[in-house]
Amino acid sequence: MKRAPYDAIVIGSGITGGWAAKELCERGLRTLVLEAGRDIDPGTDYVEHIQPWQQHFRGWGDRRTLERDQPIQRRCYACDEWSAKFFVNDRDNPYTVAPDQKFEWIRGRQVGGRSIMWGRQVYRMSDLDFEANLKDGHGTDWPIRYADIAPWYDYVERFIGVCGNAEGLDQLPDGRFLPGMALNCAELKVRDALQAKWGRERVLTIGRAAILTENHRGRAACHYCGTCERGCITRSYFSSISSTLPAARATGRLELRPHSTVAAVLHDPRSGLARGVRVIDSRTGAELEFEGRVIFLCASALESTRILLNSTSASFPNGLANSSGELGRNLMDHTMGGGASGRMDGMLDQKSFGNRPNGIYVPRFRNVKNQHPDFLRGYAFQGGAGRSGWGRGSSTPGFGAEFKESLFAQGPWSMGFYGFGECLPRRENFVALDPEVKDRWGIPALRITCKWSDNERAALRDMSVTAAEMLDAAGATNINPYVQDNAPGLTIHEMGTARMGRDRRTSVLNAYNQAHDVPNLFVTDGACMASSGNQNPSITYMALTARAVDHAVGRMKRNEL
Numbered sequence: 001m002k003r004a005p006y007d008a009i010v011i012g013s014g015i016t017g018g019w020a021a022k023e024l025c026e027r028g029l030r031t032l033v034l035e036a037g038r039d040i041d042p043g044t045d046y047v048e049h050i051q052p053w054q055q056h057f058r059g060w061g062d063r064r065t066l067e068r069d070q071p072i073q074r075r076c077y078a079c080d081e082w083s084a085k086f087f088v089n090d091r092d093n094p095y096t097v098a099p100d101q102k103f104e105w106i107r108g109r110q111v112g113g114r115s116i117m118w119g120r121q122v123y124r125m126s127d128l129d130f131e132a133n134l135k136d137g138h139g140t141d142w143p144i145r146y147a148d149i150a151p152w153y154d155y156v157e158r159f160i161g162v163c164g165n166a167e168g169l170d171q172l173p174d175g176r177f178l179p180g181m182a183l184n185c186a187e188l189k190v191r192d193a194l195q196a197k198w199g200r201e202r203v204l205t206i207g208r209a210a211i212l213t214e215n216h217r218g219r220a221a222c223h224y225c226g227t228c229e230r231g232c233i234t235r236s237y238f239s240s241i242s243s244t245l246p247a248a249r250a251t252g253r254l255e256l257r258p259h260s261t262v263a264a265v266l267h268d269p270r271s272g273l274a275r276g277v278r279v280i281d282s283r284t285g286a287e288l289e290f291e292g293r294v295i296f297l298c299a300s301a302l303e304s305t306r307i308l309l310n311s312t313s314a315s316f317p318n319g320l321a322n323s324s325g326e327l328g329r330n331l332m333d334h335t336m337g338g339g340a341s342g343r344m345d346g347m348l349d350q351k352s353f354g355n356r357p358n359g360i361y362v363p364r365f366r367n368v369k370n371q372h373p374d375f376l377r378g379y380a381f382q383g384g385a386g387r388s389g390w391g392r393g394s395s396t397p398g399f400g401a402e403f404k405e406s407l408f409a410q411g412p413w414s415m416g417f418y419g420f421g422e423c424l425p426r427r428e429n430f431v432a433l434d435p436e437v438k439d440r441w442g443i444p445a446l447r448i449t450c451k452w453s454d455n456e457r458a459a460l461r462d463m464s465v466t467a468a469e470m471l472d473a474a475g476a477t478n479i480n481p482y483v484q485d486n487a488p489g490l491t492i493h494e495m496g497t498a499r500m501g502r503d504r505r506t507s508v509l510n511a512y513n514q515a516h517d518v519p520n521l522f523v524t525d526g527a528c529m530a531s532s533g534n535q536n537p538s539i540t541y542m543a544l545t546a547r548a549v550d551h552a553v554g555r556m557k558r559n560e561l
């Protein structure tokens with residue numbers, strides 16, 4: 001049956017899809033959101049207040065089921081007995097990796113996408129990031145600068161609610177913050193030590209997080225239960241379920257269709273525009289088509305790229321909007337896991353308050369003013385301090401009644417810095433369609449070719465050195481520097497593969513996330529990124545999405561689209 005075309009179609013309902021839906025609906029467009037996964041009912045699906053003793057496996061997880069169905073997802077720290085249901089089934093959603101390589105692709109397939117389980121850390125990028133490609137020649141120049149996106153960061157932060165403290169650093173612009181969460185006594189001690197030794201060069205601040213520290217737009221302030229990756233019934237952290245999708249729904253213009261896996265975007269060679277999408281009903285396998293005037297791809301970086309690669313036609317035999325040949329190329333993720341931990345003596349009369357769902361942040365200090373001899377770009381630290389609890393029994397020597405008794409008291413303070421580093425955009429890191437493997441719905445799977453370069457490895461090594469020296473400066477003892485060997489993907493900041501750029505010969509999208517080749521097609525998830533910065537990226541995706549909708553609707557209203 002032929003349906004009337006929608007004004008807009010959004011593919012995916014996660015962090016970016018929710019934003020696209022809200023903005024399109026609020027600007028008057030009748031919008032269809034197609035979501036591959038099931039609907040979520042917070043009343044029954046959210047389990048943040050369920051205690052381990054209420055769980056069948058007491059919180060240890062159903063090892064056999066996880067090994068069988070989620071061998072990749074279970075490597076993510078947040079995929080446990082409570083929240084495994086928010087991560088994909090790896091058997092239904094396969095992908096392949098080039099020989100001798102590893103890529104841990106962590107995904108969520110449900111209404112809300114990964115906005116349910118995400119870590120909520122939000123940091124703006126700066127001109128240090130937007131100018132990096134131009135300055136050192138890796139990748140292509142971003143077609144925007146900080147001034148282009150700053151008002152959209154403001155706009156997004158005001159809506160979602162971001163807590164944090166302003167620090168006045170050029171490399172990490174301040175935002176529109178709700179009150180920051182409190183640092184605990186050990187973190188304050190480390191902060192003061194860094195200030196004494198490095199001044200404004202190395203600054204320790206409380207993490208900037210999309211969590212409410214006061215009631216905000218009908219959502220309740222956080223009550224520090226601390227297990228956010230299991231959902232949040234009080235809507236205290238930003239997710240599309242708690243925030244953007246209700247706003248879109250309130251306009252009366254949203255139609256959200258779960259169980260709708262988009263296989264391809266359909267191209268009309270006469271108009272040169274995308275005319276709609278081909279969808280597979282994930283439950284029945286039925287094929288459907290939906291038409292729309294404008295299409296927003298928000299299925300997450302690699303899924304959006306997969307859809308475009310699978311959208312072939314005589315005009316675009318190598319994938320839609322791929323005249324540049326860059327579609328799938330320049331895949332990035334952040335490195336993580338260079339750092340150090342140490343013991344902070346004293347302060348035994350103090351303890352931390354509740355389960356603060358946030359840590360500390362030390363913004364980038366490498367290659368801000370002076371060039372490091374071993375690597376380009378930078379990294380930042382997350383982490384925090386805490387007192388060990390009764391769980392330390394497995395690592396603390398002792399036995400008998402006295403030992404057990406001692407475990408009822410909290411142990412000493414320890415402090416850790418955990419680095420997240422920038423990844424250079426490189427053509428050799430790419431995704432393509434696997435010639436043989438298909439997913440459960442018959443859509444070709446991705447084949448991923450990706451490895452860290454010497455630059456990323458050198459920065460990881462440096463993280464362990466600088467983390468240890470900061471702990472030393474703060475008087476920590478038993479300092480343990482480390483460099484983890486985490487595979488690309490596991491930081492869950494996969495991006496690139498349909499980059500923005502000034503030149504249509506070397507990029508897929510223009511400065512407004514609009515495909516150079518197909519003017520009514522917009523890609524606003526992480527696929528658009530021309531470089532990675534070292535900041536957790538989702539706030540940038542949100543700001544770019546809102547900005548792209550503003551551009552698209554403006555052009556539609558002027559009859560240019």
Ligand SMILES: Cc1cc2nc3c(=O)[nH]c(=O)nc-3n(C[C@H](O)[C@H](O)[C@H](O)COP(=O)(O)OP(=O)(O)OC[C@H]3O[C@@H](n4cnc5c(N)ncnc54)[C@H](O)[C@@H]3O)c2cc1C
Nearest residue numbers: 012014015016036109113114119120121262300525536538
């Ligand atoms: C444990 C964890 C911690 C994280 N911590 C942070 C953090 O602290 N800060 C940060 O910035 N980022 C963090 N991230 C990353 C963040 O979640 C992602 O960057 C963000 O969700 C990307 O938004 P998105 O809209 O592109 O994709 P998603 O939120 O993943 O949403 C994509 C949606 O598209 C749907 N979809 C996929 N394919 C199709 C298809 N073919 N048809 C229809 N629908 C489709 C999916 O089902 C999904 O609902 C974290 C992620 C995880 C899992």
Ligand code: SF4
Nearest residue numbers: 222223225226228232
């Ligand atoms: S810690 Fe706060 S944001 Fe996280 S689930 Fe609990 S109330 Fe929600």
